[in-house]
Amino acid sequence: MPHDALKLLFVDDEDGLRTTFCRELRRAGYEVVDCPDGASAL
Template identity: 45%
Template sequence: MARILLAEDDDSLRSFLARALERAGHEVVSCADGDAAVGALDEGPYDLLLTDIVMPGADGIEVAREAGARQPDLRIMFITGFAAVALTAAQTAPQAKVLSKPVHLRDLVAEVERMVAA
């Protein structure tokens, strides 16, 4: 079981992602925006940060930078619907995984399992 910090501003997607990950046996701390995610870092440590990139407040890249500074071994996975933003994320955190929206819950859970096992 992994402890996952989830940051996603779309309420329904955040709910679907959290439920799928919880059903797979993970503990999920969900945040509705980047600022809330940065605040939730104090509740760590986490095994994985799963964050949208484009969000109100701190964007996902800022959240990943702050999370990495506080917990250098944290695994990071970005989800985004914007290809250009995905490239920026990959350059910012080369060890991170970037998934494009729409993402199938089955595929997301499988990627999370791979990252946590690595």
């Protein structure tokens, strides 16, 4: 992905799932912000 790739917001209440997905997305070159719930995402 180019340096100006999209920034993703990933929200999931399962820590393991969120960690795994975010790690793989970052490896693919995305900038990822992760949150454990909708309230913290806002």
